Amino acid sequence: MDAKVSRRSVSSFQSSDHDDEDQMDLRRGPWTVEEDLTLINYIAHHGEGRWNSLARCAGLKRTGKSCRLRWLNYLRPDVRRGNITLEEQLLILELHTRWGNRWSKIAQYLPGRTDNEIKNYWRTRVQKHAKQLKCDVNSKQFKDTMRYLWMPRLVERIQAASAAASTTNNSGGSPGGSSTITSATAAATTTDNYYHHQFNSNYMVSQIPPVACTPENSSTAATTSSDSFAAQVSPVSDFADQYNLPIFKNPNTDYDFRVDNQVAFEESFTSPAAYFNYGSSGFPSMEQNNADDWLDGGETSDSFWNVENIWSLQQQLNNNV
DNA sequence: AAAAGACCCAACCGCCAAAGT
DNA sequence: GACTTTGGCGGTTGGGTCTTT
Structure with a gap:
C-alpha cells in the first residue's frame, strides 16, 4: 500500500463545503x-x-x-498502476491533440488509467518539456513538435521495442528492422506480455472519430509538399490509422492488466533531442546525443534543443532541402 | 551526509450540468 | 419553472520522495 501521507492533516475536520x-x-x-x-x-x-x-x-x-x-x-479493481507505456504515451499525445484537456474522454481510451493519472502525466511530463522548449504547451510550435517529431519517434521506438522482443522471443524470428511493422503487430509479437493480451482479446484498433483537418487542428507543417517530412508523417487525424494505432476500447470488459512487462518501456518518453538522430527519416544529421534519456537526465537536450532548432529544422524540411 | 530543489501524484476545490423534488 | 441534490470534470495544491549539489 502506498504509505504516502497527503498534504492535509488527517485529523483536520474542517469542512471543505461551506454548509452545515x-x-x-x-x-x-x-x-x-x-x-x-x-x-x-x-x-x-x-x-x-x-x-x-x-x-x-x-x-x-x-x-x-x-x-x-x-x-x-x-x-477500483481495474485501476492500472505503474508507468505509462510508450503506446499509452502515444495515445495521450494523439488524443490530446484532438480533445485538449478532456482528460476523462482521453482516459476512456486508456483502460485502467484514470483521468487524474493522465492529467498528472500531462502536467508533470509533457508540460515540463514545453517549459524546457520555452514555449507554451498549447502553442502551435509545441503541438507541431509533438505531432511531427515526438509522436513519430514514439512509434519508431514502439516498433524497435517490439522488434527487439520478437528477436529475443522467437527462434526463427523475422529480421530486425522491418519498417512496416505496426505497433499492433509489434505488440502481438511479444507473446505473453500485456499488449499481446490487450490486442488479442479485448481491444480493437482505433475507432477514434475522425477529425476534420481545420485551420485549428492542422499546421503549417501539414501543408507542406508531398515530399516533405510532413508527408512522411501523416497529419494527426490520420495518425492512428497510419500506424495502426491501437485504441483501447471497452474498458468494462474483463481485462487482466499485467503490469510486470511494462518495465521494458518504463520512463522512456522520448526526448525532443532524439529527433536529431532521426536519420532514417531524412532529418539532417546532427550531433549524437543521448537522446532517449530525456527523462533520465539527458542534460544535453536542454542545451541545443529549442524552438529555434525545431523551426529551422522544419523550415529545411518544408523547403525540401 | 545534509540541504535544497525538483518531481510526483493523491486528494481537494470550484464549477457545471443533469436528475430529482 | 425554481430549487436542491448528485455526479462528473478540469484545475490546483502541497507533502512525500527522489535527485542533485
Missing part, C-alpha cells in the same frame, strides 16, 4: 486502510453510485465526492 454542521464531522486527507476496506466491502455488496448516501450508509466520515474519487482513482 453535519459536515463538521467529515474526515479529509489521506485514506486509511480501514476506510479503504470499508468502502471496498460496501461497494462489493451494494454497488457504487449515490455516493453521498453510500458514504453515510457505509459509516464513512467522508463526502460522497471523496468516496467516489477514492474508488475511481484508486480502489
Whole structure:
C-alpha cells in the first residue's frame, strides 16, 4: 500500500463545503486502510453510485465526492498502476491533440488509467518539456513538435521495442528492422506480455472519430509538399490509422492488466533531442546525443534543443532541402 | 551526509450540468 | 419553472520522495 501521507492533516475536520454542521464531522486527507476496506466491502455488496448516501450508509466520515474519487482513482479493481507505456504515451499525445484537456474522454481510451493519472502525466511530463522548449504547451510550435517529431519517434521506438522482443522471443524470428511493422503487430509479437493480451482479446484498433483537418487542428507543417517530412508523417487525424494505432476500447470488459512487462518501456518518453538522430527519416544529421534519456537526465537536450532548432529544422524540411 | 530543489501524484476545490423534488 | 441534490470534470495544491549539489 502506498504509505504516502497527503498534504492535509488527517485529523483536520474542517469542512471543505461551506454548509452545515453535519459536515463538521467529515474526515479529509489521506485514506486509511480501514476506510479503504470499508468502502471496498460496501461497494462489493451494494454497488457504487449515490455516493453521498453510500458514504453515510457505509459509516464513512467522508463526502460522497471523496468516496467516489477514492474508488475511481484508486480502489477500483481495474485501476492500472505503474508507468505509462510508450503506446499509452502515444495515445495521450494523439488524443490530446484532438480533445485538449478532456482528460476523462482521453482516459476512456486508456483502460485502467484514470483521468487524474493522465492529467498528472500531462502536467508533470509533457508540460515540463514545453517549459524546457520555452514555449507554451498549447502553442502551435509545441503541438507541431509533438505531432511531427515526438509522436513519430514514439512509434519508431514502439516498433524497435517490439522488434527487439520478437528477436529475443522467437527462434526463427523475422529480421530486425522491418519498417512496416505496426505497433499492433509489434505488440502481438511479444507473446505473453500485456499488449499481446490487450490486442488479442479485448481491444480493437482505433475507432477514434475522425477529425476534420481545420485551420485549428492542422499546421503549417501539414501543408507542406508531398515530399516533405510532413508527408512522411501523416497529419494527426490520420495518425492512428497510419500506424495502426491501437485504441483501447471497452474498458468494462474483463481485462487482466499485467503490469510486470511494462518495465521494458518504463520512463522512456522520448526526448525532443532524439529527433536529431532521426536519420532514417531524412532529418539532417546532427550531433549524437543521448537522446532517449530525456527523462533520465539527458542534460544535453536542454542545451541545443529549442524552438529555434525545431523551426529551422522544419523550415529545411518544408523547403525540401 | 545534509540541504535544497525538483518531481510526483493523491486528494481537494470550484464549477457545471443533469436528475430529482 | 425554481430549487436542491448528485455526479462528473478540469484545475490546483502541497507533502512525500527522489535527485542533485
